[in-house]
Amino acid sequence: MATIKAVRGTRDLLPPETALWNHVEATARSVFARYGFGEIRTPLFEATELFARGVGEETDIVSKEMYTWEDRGRAESDRGQSLTLRPENTAGVVRAYIEHKLSDSGMLEKLFYIGPQFRRERPQRGRYRQFWQIGAEVLGPPWSGSDSALRDAEVLEMLATLLDELGIKGWRLALNSVGSADDRKRYSEALRQALAPVKHLMCEDNQRRAETNPLRVLDSKDPNDQEIINGLPKIADFLDEASREHFEQVKAALDACGVPYTVEPRLVRGLDYYTRTTFEFTVPDGSGLGTQNALLGGGRYDGLSEMLGGPRAPGIGFAIGEDRLILTLQAQAAEQEQKKLDAFIAPMGVGQNPGALRLARELRRAGLTVEVGDGNFRLKKSFEAADKLARKMVIFGEDEAATGILTVKDFSVGEQAKVPRTELVSFLKS
RNA sequence: GCGGCUAUAGUUCAGUGGCAGAACGCCGCUCUGUGGCAGCGGAUGUCGUGGGUUCGAACCCCACUAGCCGCCCCA
Numbered sequence: 001m002a003t004i005k006a007v008r009g010t011r012d013l014l015p016p017e018t019a020l021w022n023h024v025e026a027t028a029r030s031v032f033a034r035y036g037f038g039e040i041r042t043p044l045f046e047a048t049e050l051f052a053r054g055v056g057e058e059t060d061i062v063s064k065e066m067y068t069w070e071d072r073g074r075a076e077s078d079r080g081q082s083l084t085l086r087p088e089n090t091a092g093v094v095r096a097y098i099e100h101k102l103s104d105s106g107m108l109e110k111l112f113y114i115g116p117q118f119r120r121e122r123p124q125r126g127r128y129r130q131f132w133q134i135g136a137e138v139l140g141p142p143w144s145g146s147d148s149a150l151r152d153a154e155v156l157e158m159l160a161t162l163l164d165e166l167g168i169k170g171w172r173l174a175l176n177s178v179g180s181a182d183d184r185k186r187y188s189e190a191l192r193q194a195l196a197p198v199k200h201l202m203c204e205d206n207q208r209r210a211e212t213n214p215l216r217v218l219d220s221k222d223p224n225d226q227e228i229i230n231g232l233p234k235i236a237d238f239l240d241e242a243s244r245e246h247f248e249q250v251k252a253a254l255d256a257c258g259v260p261y262t263v264e265p266r267l268v269r270g271l272d273y274y275t276r277t278t279f280e281f282t283v284p285d286g287s288g289l290g291t292q293n294a295l296l297g298g299g300r301y302d303g304l305s306e307m308l309g310g311p312r313a314p315g316i317g318f319a320i321g322e323d324r325l326i327l328t329l330q331a332q333a334a335e336q337e338q339k340k341l342d343a344f345i346a347p348m349g350v351g352q353n354p355g356a357l358r359l360a361r362e363l364r365r366a367g368l369t370v371e372v373g374d375g376n377f378r379l380k381k382s383f384e385a386a387d388k389l390a391r392k393m394v395i396f397g398e399d400e401a402a403t404g405i406l407t408v409k410d411f412s413v414g415e416q417a418k419v420p421r422t423e424l425v426s427f428l429k430s
Numbered sequence: 431g432c433g434g435c436u437a438u439a440g441u442u443c444a445g446u447g448g449c450a451g452a453a454c455g456c457c458g459c460u461c462u463g464u465g466g467c468a469g470c471g472g473a474u475g476u477c478g479u480g481g482g483u484u485c486g487a488a489c490c491c492c493a494c495u496a497g498c499c500g501c502c503c504c505a
Contacts, residue, residue: 005496008495008496008497059503059504060502060503060504061503061504064431064503065503065504088504088505117505119503119504119505121431121502121503121504122431122432122501122502123497123498124498124499124500125498125499126505127503127504127505131505132505133505134505135505205501205502205503216503219503220502221501221502222501269504271504280505290499290500292504292505294504294505295505296505297504297505298505318505319505320505321504321505322505323505324505325505346463348462348463349462349463378461378462379461379462379463379464379465380461380464380465380466381465382464382465383464383465383466384465384466385465386465387465387466393465395463395464397463398463399463407463407464409464409465411465411466414466416464
C-alpha cells in the first residue's frame, strides 16, 4: 500500500531539533517581555477579504499564493464565505485590534505572536508552504505615540538584541523609508511616468509591475534592467518634510543605541500596507539559507487599520522567518551538542524493575532528567544505551537494593563511585 | 507559476543492459554485575510510482510524484 507522506512543502519537526525551536521561541519571549510585549493568538484562517484589503490584491501573496476555499457552513450566512489560511499575521492582528476596540484604552499596544503561516509557493530551502513566523506589532491611536520614530528605533534595537542573544553572526540591517501614503502615491505615479517610455526594454515581469505596482520594479534583480532602474527617480526626493524628519529621527536613535544599519533606497517591501520605515535583516552567504538570505522583514503601516475599516492607528511591526532563523543557527553553530539526561538507571534483572522505576520516580520528582533501562538488558547493552543518552549511569541490582549504596558511573571522567541513596540526587546534579 | 539537477538499505552513497553492493548505524554471539576496542555472524531493500523497449532493466525511453537548486516573490 502506498504510504501517506507529509504534503508538499510541509514537514515534521522531530527531536532533537525541536529543542532548538523551543530555545529560539523561549529567547524571543524573554526579549519581548523585557520590552513590554504581550502575546496575541489569532485564528489560522480568516475571511479572504481581510488579506485582499490588508495585504493588497496585486501582491503575489494574495493574487497567487493563498490557500483559499469556500466555507460549507450550515447557516445561510456562513455558506459560500471565502476563507483563507493566513499567509502572514499582521492583518489578523490589526483585525483583532479593531474588533476588540483596543484603541479605546488610548494606550500603545505591543503584541507579539508565534505561529504557522501558509503560502502556496514552490518549496525551496528556507521556504515552506507551512512556515513559522515570530512577529510583533506596536500600534495605537496617534496620541499614544504610536507614530513616533522612537518606536521604530525601539523595535529595530530589540531585533538586534534578539539576534545577538540567539547568537546569529554577521546579520545586516537594511533600512529605508517609503514615506507617507501620499508620498508613496506621488512617487508611484512618478515611477509610472518614468517607466512608460522605457518599460518595453524591460523583462516581462517588470513590464507588468510598471503598470500594476511600479514600486516593486525597484526590487527586481534582473541584471538587464538594472541600468534603467538606477536611472529612476529616488523615493528620498519624494518624502514630505514630516516623513523625512521621521526617518532622520529613526536613524539618530539607532546611532545613539549603536545599532548598525545601511540605508537601502531600493528596499521596498512587497506588501501594500507599508508606509515610512521599511527594513530587512539579512545574513551573509553561507549561513544556510541559499538565496533566501532575508531572516526577517517589516515596517511601518500607518494606514492599515483604516484600510480595514478601523480607527486611525499607526503601527510598526516585523515578522521573523523562524524556519530560516533555525537554518541559520544550525549552519552557524558548530556541531550542536545534544543535551544529555542526568542519569540512566540500569536494573540488574527483571526483578529489579519495580525498584528501579521507583528510584527513577524519586529522581524525576527531584527535578532530574532520567531514563530507565530494563532488567532484561545485558549490562553491556545498558552501558551502551546509557552512554548515548545520559551523563551518568546508576546500577541498580540486588546489592544496591539491599544496602542502599548505589554504584554510579560518570561517563565524563570514566570513573565509578559508591553513593548512598540519600546523597544520590546531589551527586547526580554535580 | 517557470527552468535545471536528483530519487538504490535506517543514513551517506557506489553500481551505465546479465545473481542487489560498500561504509557507517542496527541486532546477535565471543561476554548473565562493568560498556566504548576487537573478532565472528545476521537483517537490511516494492532500486520513488506507473507504463514502454529488450531474451533480460536499478541502468535505455515516456509519463507521473517527490526532494534539492535557481527564477518569480517573500519570512
